[in-house]
Amino acid sequence: MNLALIAHDKKKETLIQFVSAYKLIFEKHNLYATYTTGKKIMEATGLSVQFVKSGPLGGDQQIGAMIANNEIDLVIFFRDPLTAQPHEPDVSALLRLCDVYNIPLASNMGTAEVLIHGLERGDFNWRTVLDEQ
Structure with missing residues (x-):
């Protein structure tokens, strides 16, 4: 599965x-x-990560385009609700696209825990069926 972080x-x-x-x-x-x-995740974990631009430079929009093209299966987006973001319209558009395309979205640790355990159990295999259509 393709996960956006x-x-x-x-x-x-x-x-x-x-x-x-x-x-x-x-x-x-x-x-x-x-x-x-x-970059920080890759440095800390050694995991392979494919990059898009940083959020304020259009990265949120790039992830949104991937969602619209059925290229992302799950999004984990830890948002800071207490700090104004200069690219807030892009953030809102990304969240809206998750809803439009039924992409599971975690915006905090509690929801991310539920989604990651569901991912491990195979609860999102329905995404694979959609990809094959």
């Missing part, structure tokens, strides 16, 4: 810790990330 600046360390804790699950999947987040 994104984190606002104040949430990057939390996402790195999350990916590190579940490295054995993440290494079974194709990882895509906005540039700074992906």
Whole structure:
């Protein structure tokens, strides 16, 4: 499965810790990330990560385009709800596309825990069936 990993600046360390804790699950999947987040995850975990631009430079839009093209199966986006983001319209558009295309989305640790365990159990195999159509 293709997983997108994104984190606002104040949430990057939390996402790195999350990916590190579940490295054995993440290494079974194709990882895509906005540039700074992906680079930090790759350096911390040794996992292979494909990069798009950083969020403020269009990375959120690139991930959104991948969602619209059925190229992403799950998004983990640790957002910082207490800090204004200059690219907030891009963030909102990305979240909307997850809803439009029924892409599972975690925006915090609690939901990410549920999704990562579901991914390991095979709960998202329905995405594979959709890909084959």
